[in-house]
Amino acid sequence: MDFFNKIGKKVSQTYDATAEKTSKIAKEAKLKMKINENKSDIKQLYKEIGKKVYEKHVREENIDIRKELEEECTKIDVLSSEIETCLKSILELKERKQCPKCHSEIDLDAAYCPRCGEKQPDVENKVTEDIIEDLENSEVKPENQTEKEIVEQKLDN
Numbered sequence: 001m002d003f004f005n006k007i008g009k010k011v012s013q014t015y016d017a018t019a020e021k022t023s024k025i026a027k028e029a030k031l032k033m034k035i036n037e038n039k040s041d042i043k044q045l046y047k048e049i050g051k052k053v054y055e056k057h058v059r060e061e062n063i064d065i066r067k068e069l070e071e072e073c074t075k076i077d078v079l080s081s082e083i084e085t086c087l088k089s090i091l092e093l094k095e096r097k098q099c100p101k102c103h104s105e106i107d108l109d110a111a112y113c114p115r116c117g118e119k120q121p122d123v124e125n126k127v128t129e130d131i132i133e134d135l136e137n138s139e140v141k142p143e144n145q146t147e148k149e150i151v152e153q154k155l156d157n
């Protein structure tokens, strides 16, 4: 603990200036962690689907996706859409968004896409806040880890 108190004192002057940036980095880290968790959950579901299909094949039975794989498929749909939301939130943190037509990364406040000219839908700022709140309430606390890393980086410089 003593060690970290010392580090805290040493970086406190420069820390304030970068606090906002740090919190954005921490939020982005959380979102990325959520994306990775969902991706590995999806992988696991693919395995379960594969196993079910193979067992049917062995028994030379037909498989009814609607009936027998519905649970897995629904879970994958939910996880995928959460990933989409996280990716969108990461762009918002960087004050960027993606054009729905050409998928270019453009300024958050752009009313029209500078690349393809597509009119941009109104920005929903609440998405990020909601998802961050969810993550704050979850068990995963990557923020501490990230801050520790930032402190360590500062000491290296």
Ligand SMILES: [Zn+2]
Binding pocket: 099, 100, 101, 102, 103, 104, 113, 114, 115, 116, 117, 118
């Ligand atoms: Zn565009």
